[in-house]
Amino acid sequence: MAGLIVSSIEAGYHRGPAVVHDLSLTVQPGEILAVVGRNGAGKTTLLRALSGLLPCRKGTVRLDGRDLTGLPAHRVARRGMAHVPAGRRVIPGMSTLDNLKLGGYQHTGSAALASAVDEVLTMLPALAKWGARRAGTLSGGEQQLLAIGRALMSRPVALLLDEPLTGLSPAYQLDVLGELAKIAKGGTAILLVEQNVRKSLRIAGRGMVLDEGRVVTTGTPEELLTQQRLEDGYLGVGA
Ligand SMILES: Nc1ncnc2c1ncn2[C@@H]1O[C@H](COP(=O)(O)OP(=O)(O)O)[C@@H](O)[C@H]1O
Numbered sequence: 001m002a003g004l005i006v007s008s009i010e011a012g013y014h015r016g017p018a019v020v021h022d023l024s025l026t027v028q029p030g031e032i033l034a035v036v037g038r039n040g041a042g043k044t045t046l047l048r049a050l051s052g053l054l055p056c057r058k059g060t061v062r063l064d065g066r067d068l069t070g071l072p073a074h075r076v077a078r079r080g081m082a083h084v085p086a087g088r089r090v091i092p093g094m095s096t097l098d099n100l101k102l103g104g105y106q107h108t109g110s111a112a113l114a115s116a117v118d119e120v121l122t123m124l125p126a127l128a129k130w131g132a133r134r135a136g137t138l139s140g141g142e143q144q145l146l147a148i149g150r151a152l153m154s155r156p157v158a159l160l161l162d163e164p165l166t167g168l169s170p171a172y173q174l175d176v177l178g179e180l181a182k183i184a185k186g187g188t189a190i191l192l193v194e195q196n197v198r199k200s201l202r203i204a205g206r207g208m209v210l211d212e213g214r215v216v217t218t219g220t221p222e223e224l225l226t227q228q229r230l231e232d233g234y235l236g237v238g239a
């Protein structure tokens with residue numbers, strides 16, 4: 001089956017206790033799944049397990065029908081899983097364009113790299129405008145779009161984003177969400193981890209609430225937003 005299919009995974013750090021327990025989810029091509037939950041709920045750990053940065057102790061991770069469970073991160077990435085970690089992490093001293101090219105390391109040959117750059121610039125035209133600027137001179141919102149563009153360079157099947165709205169102005173938050181909606185329309189499966197519940201659910205087809213490493217509830221944005229306990233109990237932050 002196409003898209004991202006995660007079945008009953010368990011993950012944790014080193015020999016410590018499990019942080020993510022018996023977690024299953026699916027994200028179809030073109031779909032945005034928002035995973036929300038308060039600080040410490042296990043959102044970042046989930047993304048690390050999906051991208052192979054942490055081993056899954058149980059369960060399976062499949063992408064477009066292939067079993068990726070247990071593969072190291074670089075091989076998971078090659079199979080189409082792109083991970084945009086929290087904090088953006090662009091290289092400040094390098095130009096916007098060179099940062100973008102870093103995301104295309106797997107394209108062999110300059111023609112393949114150039115065509116991937118062209119595709120990403122068509123999708124995110126603002127990046128072309130900043131091409132020669134050092135990434136460190138871009139605003140937080142601009143850096144986030146660059147980090148997303150860099151992830152798209154591999155033409156991923158699934159895009160995993162860790163709190164991409166954190167630290168951005170409201171205007172840039174809307175920009176980033178708008179671009180993510182467009183990227184999904186192009187057929188990418190998007191897993192959007194956010195503490196900003198209302199904003200992320202605005203573009204998501206479905207949402208999932210995580211608490212203490214477990215799925216507490218899933219539903220449409222409308223269903224989730226009407227659950228009072230979402231805000232009171234499981235987030236503990238202004239939703
Ligand atoms: N590198 C690490 N080593 C050990 N425990 C960690 C590490 N990173 C996170 N944890 C623990 O895993 C739990 C979930 O953290 P995390 O996945 O970062 O949550 P979230 O992203 O939802 O805020 C927390 O209890 C945290 O202390």
Ligand SMILES: [Mg+2]
Pocket residue numbers: 043044045086162
């Ligand atoms: Mg986190």
